[in-house]
Amino acid sequence: xxxxxxxxxxxxxxxxxxxxxxxxFSLAAGPxxxxxxxxxxxxxxxxxxxxxxxxxxxxxRLKLAEQQAEHWLLDAAGKRLEAEGKxxxxxxxxxxxxxxxxxxxxxxNEFNQARSEAPLRxxxxxxxxxxxxxxxxxxxxxxxxxxRTYFLRGPARWVVDMHGxxxxxxxxxxxxxxxxxxxxxxxxxxxxxxxxxxxTDPAAEGKGLLRLERGPTGFTVTISRPQ
Numbered sequence: 001x002x003x004x005x006x007x008x009x010x011x012x013x014x015x016x017x018x019x020x021x022x023x024x025f026s027l028a029a030g031p032x033x034x035x036x037x038x039x040x041x042x043x044x045x046x047x048x049x050x051x052x053x054x055x056x057x058x059x060x061r062l063k064l065a066e067q068q069a070e071h072w073l074l075d076a077a078g079k080r081l082e083a084e085g086k087x088x089x090x091x092x093x094x095x096x097x098x099x100x101x102x103x104x105x106x107x108x109n110e111f112n113q114a115r116s117e118a119p120l121r122x123x124x125x126x127x128x129x130x131x132x133x134x135x136x137x138x139x140x141x142x143x144x145x146x147x148r149t150y151f152l153r154g155p156a157r158w159v160v161d162m163h164g165x166x167x168x169x170x171x172x173x174x175x176x177x178x179x180x181x182x183x184x185x186x187x188x189x190x191x192x193x194x195x196x197x198x199x200t201d202p203a204a205e206g207k208g209l210l211r212l213e214r215g216p217t218g219f220t221v222t223i224s225r226p227q
């Protein structure tokens with residue numbers, strides 16, 4: 001009987017140790033600790049650690065996130081560069097339009113200046129006299145500029161001065177027989193063209209009877225007969 005008791009004494013002491021350890025654990029952790037799953041399980045000691053495959057998956061996810069962030073940054077940069085490119089293109093078109101407009105304006109000014117400096121040419125003329133007026137029509141190669149008219153006595157004559165530099169390719173002296181105007185003389189000067197209409201009656205009064213009309217291809221001089 002003593003042998004039997006001596007065989008179970010170690011087991012009894014081990015059981016008493018576990019009971020005492022459990023009592024101390026419950027006192028230290030509280031009664032809720034006994035309700036947790038796996039508290040007294042030894043499976044955690046043999047739990048599998050993350051293997052190489054899991055590590056690779058984590059690395060792949062990190063690389064994918066890095067690539068997505070890189071693509072997002074590139075896309076944002078591309079959109080910004082595209083917007084800036086469109087703005088620069090619009091600005092370039094505006095500058096090009098302004099340059100073309102300035103070039104056209106400059107060319108037009110140069111043309112007008114050259115045109116104003118180029119001498120006008122009196123190409124031809126013709127005269128017609130009716131019952132109430134005498135009319136002289138003068139054709140030019142360019143639109144004529146301003147002119148002035150006046151009447152002189154002793155002998156009676158009307159004078160027309162057309163401003164600008166002129167060349168006359170029509171007859172200078174024109175004699176008219178049996179007309180109210182007997183002679184028309186055309187002379188070119190440095191800064192004007194002078195046309196003199198001589199009246200058949202040297203004592204005639206003709207102030208205010210002359211009318212000058214200009215057009216794109218010449219000018220017309222009309223002298224009314226005194227009533």
